[in-house]
Every structure is written in C-alpha cells, then in structure tokens.
C-alpha cells in the first residue's frame with residue numbers, strides 16, 4: 061500500500077509543471093515516472109509475435125498498446141540480419157494469423173519481402189506501436205491488481221503504464237550471445253556477432269573464422285565464399301544438416317505431413333536416409349550427427365537442424381574448412397583445442413541469441429531465470445498468472461508464435477467481455 065501511494069504521488073507530480081524540476085533531479089528514475097492507466101492489454105515487443113497478438117486481439121474487437129524499444133517494427137529482421145537472408149521455411153509456415161503472404165512472393169521470401177509483409181500486416185490491423193519505449197521493469201502490484209510497466213524513452217525519460225493484461229513478446233533472440241574467448245584483446249582483427257554482419261564484401265580476400273554452425277553460421281560462410289573471402293567454420297558439437305528440399309517438397313513441409321501418419325522416430329529415420337542419399341555422409345567432413353534424430357532433438361532440446369542452402373557443397377569442395385573448438389586467440393591467430401594454430405584476419409560469432417525477459421520482468425513463476433523462457437513446455441507455456449502471457453518463446457518460429465497469439469487473444473477476449481458487461 062505504502063509503495064503505491066508513494067509512486068502515485070510522484071506520478072501526479074511528474075505531470076505537474078511545478079514539480080518537474082523536482083522529479084528531474086530525482087536520481088531514482090524508476091520511482092519518478094509519469095503514470096498512465098490503460099484498459100487495454102499491453103504487449104511488449106513489436107516483432108512478428110507482438111504483431112500477431114495485437115492483430116488477433118483486434119479481430120476480436122480488443123484494442124491493445126504495443127511498446128517497442130526500437131524505432132521500427134520487427135527490429136531483429138530490419139536491423140540485425142544479413143542481406144542475403146530469406147525465411148528458412150516455406151512462406152505458408154511463416155504466416156501470421158489472418159493474413160497470408162502475397163501470391164506473387166516466392167516460396168522462400170527474401171528478408172525485404174518478409175519485412176514488407178509485416179509492414180502491410182501492421183497497416184491492415186492498424187497496429188501502431190509506441191516506438192523507442194524500452195521496457196526496463198514490469199511488476200505485478202497486488203494492491204492495485206495491475207501490472208506496472210516502466211519504460212525508458214530515447215532521452216532516458218521513464219514512464220509507467222498500468223494494465224490488467226501483460227503480454228511478453230520480446231522474443232527468444234532479444235540479445236546476442238557473445239562468449240568471452242581467451243586472448244580476444246590480443247587478437248587485433250575484427251570480432252563481430254552475426255547480428256552486425258551484413259554481407260561478405262568487407263571481408264573480400266580475408267581469412268575469416270565463423271564460430272558456430274547453426275543456420276546463420278553456415279549461411280554466413282556461404283556468403284563469405286561468394287565474396288571471395290576464405291572462411292573456416294568452428295564446429296564444436298554434432299549437428300544435423302538436412303537438404304532444404306527433399307523429393308520435390310520442402311523438408312519441413314514433408315516432415316509435418318509425415319508426422320500426421322508416422323511416429324517421430326520413424327520420420328526421423330526417413331529424413332536421415334534421404335539426407336544421406338542427397339548429401340552423403342556429413343561426418344566425413346567433420347560434421348557428426350547427434351545420436352537423436354533431427355525432429356526428436358528439436359522437440360527435446362529446441363536445437364534446430366541446419367537446412368542446407370549450398371554451404372555443404374562448399375565444405376566438400378574445400379572452399380570452407382571445418383575446424384574444432386577454439387582454445388585461445390593470439391595476435392591475428394587462433395589456437396584450436398587439437399593444438400593446431402592458424403592465422404585469421406576476422407572472426408564472426410554465429411553464437412546465437414538469448415531472451416532478455418529476466419532483465420525486465422519481475423516475477424518468479426512463469427519464466428525461468430536461467431534461459432528467460434517459459435518453464436512450462438510447449439504447448440502450455442503461453443499463459444501465466446494474473447493476466448501474464450508469453451508469445452514467441454516456443455522455439456517453433458513464427459508458426460509457434462501464431463499459435464500462441466490466437467490462444468492469448470481468445471483468453472483475453474473472455475475477460476475483456478466480462479469486464480464490459
């Protein structure tokens with residue numbers, strides 16, 4: 061109760077010109093924010109997941125407020141992806157609810173086409189996010205029976221929104237993971253995460269080490285080859301590489317279809333036989349396969365198989381070298397765990413991303429502090445307590461986010477209607 065009255069008074073003061081000088085001089089920004097009470101659900105993040113929830117609510121007649129830290133929708137796609145990126149799965153598996161891709165888009169739309177689709181989607185459902193609003197803290201206040209969401213604007217000014225429903229849509233890829241490597245200060249060349257990589261032009265003629273062999277790492281290697289750089293790839297773990305297409309169908313689409321009739325293990329076996337026929341034995345090139353099949357592994361650990369778009373051919377031809385884990389960096393050189401040493405001019409970290417939910421959401425139940433993902437596994441992780449929801453944390457891409465979004469909208473609609481009567 062005490063804390064409520066304290067911040068309520070401060071909220072009022074922040075709107076009062078007589079008090080502005082006083083509030084600005086307050087060093088504790090989180091306590092001195094102007095306060096806005098909203099009836100609408102508040103969605104944090106204007107990526108595909110946040111847009112999907114806003115649209116699904118809109119279709120049910122429920123308005124929403126969307127807060128986005130960046131100055132555009134889908135900032136991951138617009139700001140942190142490489143130029144040659146296309147959606148990895150066929151377009152029918154990357155659609156948001158209630159609006160398909162245009163018919164004249166190719167099966168695998170380019171990044172620009174995907175962004176165009178998302179812009180059209182936001183316009184179609186009249187979604188107008190509040191940009192440059194980075195949520196710094198969200199906490200449930202049981203006295204008020206409301207979520208208190210504090211966000212920071214461009215100039216560091218804090219505002220508070222109070223709402224009944226809070227949807228976390230900040231994504232599994234909110235922050236780049238950049239592991240610390242021994243000797244990195246000594247290296248001297250450029251070390252950058254894939255979120256900063258645009259194209260291979262700047263690396264023409266250079267020896268580049270790509271760390272990580274997921275879809276991004278493999279594709280960046282291919283891009284580097286196409287710009288006459290000399291890439292090598294660090295492969296630490298076993299990895300499933302599958303052709304993007306099998307028997308004239310997308311591997312993903314074919315897997316989904318087979319899963320309707322056959323158990324997962326059998327589908328995995330079929331996928332591995334066809335992959336072997338098309339790609340050969342990948343372990344001959346230093347790419348060992350995990351003991352679990354690709355679908356079972358994805359299901360149990362969330363680890364996505366690599367859908368090959370031409371990188372494997374470059375590995376086979378020797379244009380891309382496969383190397384083991386890094387032991388340490390030296391001046392323009394890398395020492396590997398097998399004791400070998402090689403010179404490199406640049407390093408690209410294809411080491412993935414992580415959720416940032418634990419940094420801003422103060423709640424101990426729904427999300428794990430460890431990985432920032434819902435504790436309850438798919439398909440049950442979308443709903444928490446006291447009006448808290450999660451969208452886009454299922455490790456199932458846009459398809460998973462769309463499923464979450466529809467469930468969340470249905471759930472909120474029920475309470476929204478009760479409130480209205």
Ligand SMILES: Cc1cc2nc3c(=O)[nH]c(=O)nc-3n(C[C@H](O)[C@H](O)[C@H](O)COP(=O)(O)OP(=O)(O)OC[C@H]3O[C@@H](n4cnc5c(N)ncnc54)[C@H](O)[C@@H]3O)c2cc1C
Pocket residue numbers: 104105106107108109110127128129130133134135136137141145146147148149153154193194195196229230231232233234276416420451452453456457458459461
């Ligand atoms: C290179 C790459 C290729 C991919 N290709 C595919 C694909 O082909 N198909 C597929 O299904 N999936 C793909 N994915 C996975 C992909 O990330 C998504 O499916 C999709 O972008 C997830 O959308 P999202 O809205 O959940 O997260 P994001 O797209 O990451 O959006 C989250 C938004 O939240 C904002 N945000 C974060 N923190 C805060 C905060 N504290 N306050 C306010 N706003 C915040 C971010 O700025 C961002 O705009 C790919 C991912 C990558 C990295």
